[in-house]
Amino acid sequence: MAERAPPRKRAWSWRSQAFRGLIYQIVAVALIAFGVWYLVNSTLANMAARGIQSGFGFLLQPAGFDIGESLIPYDALDPYWKAYAVGVLNTLRVAAVGIIFATLLGTVLGIGRFSGNAIVRGLCYAYVELFRNVPVLLQLLMWYLLFADMLPPITEALSLGGVLFLSKNGLSFPVPVWGPGVGLALLGALAGMVAAWLYRRWAIARFEATGQIRSLFWVPMVIVIAGALLGWIAGGAPSTWNVPRPDGFIMHGGASATPEFLAVLLGLVLYTAAFIAEVVRSGIASVVRGQVEAASSLGLSKDQAMRLVILPQALRVIIPPVTSQYLNLTKNSSLAVAVGYPDVVSIANTSLNQTGRAVECIALIMAVYLTTSLATSAFMNWYNRRAAIKER
Amino acid sequence: MDLVEYCQVRCDYVSLAAFPRSASAYEHKAFRDGQFGRSEPGKQNFNQVETTHMKTNRTKLALAILAAGSALAIATPAQAGKTLDAVKARGELVCGVNTGLAGFSAADSQGKWSGLDVDVCRAIAAAVLGDGNKVKFVPLTAQQRFTALQSGEIDILSRNTTWTLTRDASLGLHFAGVTYYDGQGFMVPVKNKIKSAKQLKGATVCVQSGTTTEKNLTDYSRANNLNVKPIVFEKQEAATGAYFSGRCVAFTTDASGLASIRNKDAKDPKEHTILPELISKEPLGPVVRRGDDEWFAIAKWVLNGLIESEEYGISQDNVDKLKAESKDPVVMRILGTSEDTGKLLGLDKDWMVRALKTVGNYGEMFERNVGPKTSLALPRGANALWNKGGLMYAPPIR
Numbered sequence A: 001m002a003e004r005a006p007p008r009k010r011a012w013s014w015r016s017q018a019f020r021g022l023i024y025q026i027v028a029v030a031l032i033a034f035g036v037w038y039l040v041n042s043t044l045a046n047m048a049a050r051g052i053q054s055g056f057g058f059l060l061q062p063a064g065f066d067i068g069e070s071l072i073p074y075d076a077l078d079p080y081w082k083a084y085a086v087g088v089l090n091t092l093r094v095a096a097v098g099i100i101f102a103t104l105l106g107t108v109l110g111i112g113r114f115s116g117n118a119i120v121r122g123l124c125y126a127y128v129e130l131f132r133n134v135p136v137l138l139q140l141l142m143w144y145l146l147f148a149d150m151l152p153p154i155t156e157a158l159s160l161g162g163v164l165f166l167s168k169n170g171l172s173f174p175v176p177v178w179g180p181g182v183g184l185a186l187l188g189a190l191a192g193m194v195a196a197w198l199y200r201r202w203a204i205a206r207f208e209a210t211g212q213i214r215s216l217f218w219v220p221m222v223i224v225i226a227g228a229l230l231g232w233i234a235g236g237a238p239s240t241w242n243v244p245r246p247d248g249f250i251m252h253g254g255a256s257a258t259p260e261f262l263a264v265l266l267g268l269v270l271y272t273a274a275f276i277a278e279v280v281r282s283g284i285a286s287v288v289r290g291q292v293e294a295a296s297s298l299g300l301s302k303d304q305a306m307r308l309v310i311l312p313q314a315l316r317v318i319i320p321p322v323t324s325q326y327l328n329l330t331k332n333s334s335l336a337v338a339v340g341y342p343d344v345v346s347i348a349n350t351s352l353n354q355t356g357r358a359v360e361c362i363a364l365i366m367a368v369y370l371t372t373s374l375a376t377s378a379f380m381n382w383y384n385r386r387a388a389i390k391e392r
Numbered sequence B: 001m002d003l004v005e006y007c008q009v010r011c012d013y014v015s016l017a018a019f020p021r022s023a024s025a026y027e028h029k030a031f032r033d034g035q036f037g038r039s040e041p042g043k044q045n046f047n048q049v050e051t052t053h054m055k056t057n058r059t060k061l062a063l064a065i066l067a068a069g070s071a072l073a074i075a076t077p078a079q080a081g082k083t084l085d086a087v088k089a090r091g092e093l094v095c096g097v098n099t100g101l102a103g104f105s106a107a108d109s110q111g112k113w114s115g116l117d118v119d120v121c122r123a124i125a126a127a128v129l130g131d132g133n134k135v136k137f138v139p140l141t142a143q144q145r146f147t148a149l150q151s152g153e154i155d156i157l158s159r160n161t162t163w164t165l166t167r168d169a170s171l172g173l174h175f176a177g178v179t180y181y182d183g184q185g186f187m188v189p190v191k192n193k194i195k196s197a198k199q200l201k202g203a204t205v206c207v208q209s210g211t212t213t214e215k216n217l218t219d220y221s222r223a224n225n226l227n228v229k230p231i232v233f234e235k236q237e238a239a240t241g242a243y244f245s246g247r248c249v250a251f252t253t254d255a256s257g258l259a260s261i262r263n264k265d266a267k268d269p270k271e272h273t274i275l276p277e278l279i280s281k282e283p284l285g286p287v288v289r290r291g292d293d294e295w296f297a298i299a300k301w302v303l304n305g306l307i308e309s310e311e312y313g314i315s316q317d318n319v320d321k322l323k324a325e326s327k328d329p330v331v332m333r334i335l336g337t338s339e340d341t342g343k344l345l346g347l348d349k350d351w352m353v354r355a356l357k358t359v360g361n362y363g364e365m366f367e368r369n370v371g372p373k374t375s376l377a378l379p380r381g382a383n384a385l386w387n388k389g390g391l392m393y394a395p396p397i398r
């Protein structure tokens, strides 16, 4: 088409493909816009006619309900938007932790499919088939019932050194009492991370220049821990911990990973890991056999070959489908209401019930999932571009 | 899981929210198939139902959500008198009830519904259609109920629903009266030796979402500095299941609901006790849509008629006899033998006679479904007539 571009004066004629294309697009956009406007308008009109109140004004009013677990301080007198924020954070918490564990487990399982050991291969295969073929909601419920039933009551909590407790309250653990020292320790850890990253870059550059291999795991790890320790000592080495304390049927103090959180997390991780394992397996299978042979002829061990030659190449194939698994995990976390975890859907359900703003509350849930999904994809696309083979 | 699928599982009420009466064919079918509640109310396995629900209705519900969008555009608001005409034309009253709360609304293994809330619908069907069996019961969860009413899927909601200002003023509906004066309570295991709700400091409490109970719990917790941790479930079975497994120290809902749940779902009802504190007022009653005053009046006055009949001693057994013989002007007005009160409501003069023959007066409904002789064994208490020390007071049929 480029070679046969129509003459300039014909640009506004129906015979010009470009012109027709433009008109079609304008018409399509106008129709969609009109459709949306019409639906929104008549929904509002119909709701008003039936005496159903609408609007997002309720977000500023006090929510009036407590939330079982929250990452930020929240009180029932706080407005609805804050309750939503608590819900969103709970969703993100379970999704983020879930994505990390699902990736680790899925990668191990996917690599396991290539193991020389037939039993390992078989187990990985069986795992994948079992977990990806049972609906995830059932898995969540199964874990939850299992936890709720099997864990001992708080009166008989299993204790580890008097600081960790496993009971129907979940896993209760001590948390440091917040103070400047804790803040400095966190800052130190952050500085350690930056230093570790610089070290890694330097070590890789050295390796490429001289061929000397340095540890890329232990040294950075030590740097981070040292940073945190330094910060902690600089802050006066505070050592007051809020230790959980079982008292009858109630667990006081500390923090806990509740059975609700654990059930959602475990259910999502085990389910998603099965899919990620398949993605990893197909990614590895896509790396041509010659690469393995070339690696071993260079004297790399099997382990090194996998880490340094095969996985980096497989990543190109793995990242896009793994991205959609991450999105699935995040969206599946909306099933958390079934087991009583206060995610954003649960909060929206309660708000919907108390305010009667069905359309608004559902719109908010959609907006939350849309935003997180788009953000995840954007991040993964960026990572994908980095992992892509750079032609030199 | 994509967005549509997500919506199917989590928010089937969206589709309802937007449904006008005219676009209800699909939904009616869904309700008939029992897919919006449990198809077998006797069975408690909601996991299975939820999964079948997810699988079989995937496309159907996706369509419903789409249809909801387009249907909005052609929706017209409810008009006066429309509900009565529609019920008559259909030959059937569509009544929203609980998915299963023994004594209030529950279906037996043959699918026959019974309970106090169910009887209200039967009485209205008898008054309007002449037959208390011409009712289709639509089981609804706490979440679904108002949307089902707003959208026109049901003609009346009779499902242990608390009358509150927010519901009355902002959801586009009207409460037709009170069928049961209740209050929110707590159930705890006997073995924990809890004697008062004030001992629940820091305790976990299982609640069902979509009810008035979450907010009451928070209010009570604040007022008494209890700092309880609510664990909120969407389905009643999950909430009670978590409680019975010991995850929560207490379960909270209306005291009547507690009695029903303890009686039906506990392995041994004697292992659980209901604490003395009632932390809220929960006047439960039937609800109709706004914008149809004639229908509102019918619901209101059938209920008033049932209560006033108890006051004047008209019962299921003696209604025929009283109709033939009574010279008491009040009884004559209720039974339509002097003034034609039914006509004012758009019904005929025998409206209350048929209602009473079907379910008896309010006292009989209470005794049969939840009273001391039933397994729920609820005392009449606040639900006794006003002249017997209770709160049941009906404006006169005059």
Ligand SMILES: N[C@@H](CCC(=O)N[C@@H](CS)C(=O)NCC(=O)O)C(=O)O
Pocket (backbone or CB within 6 Å): B098, B099, B100, B101, B140, B141, B142, B143, B160, B161, B162, B208, B210, B211, B212, B213, B235, B236, B253, B254, B257, B258, B282, B284
């Ligand atoms: N009266 C309260 C609570 C009514 C309610 O829904 N109670 C629960 C617990 S007894 C229930 O019936 N759940 C059954 C279900 O949702 O299927 C209200 O109107 O919000």
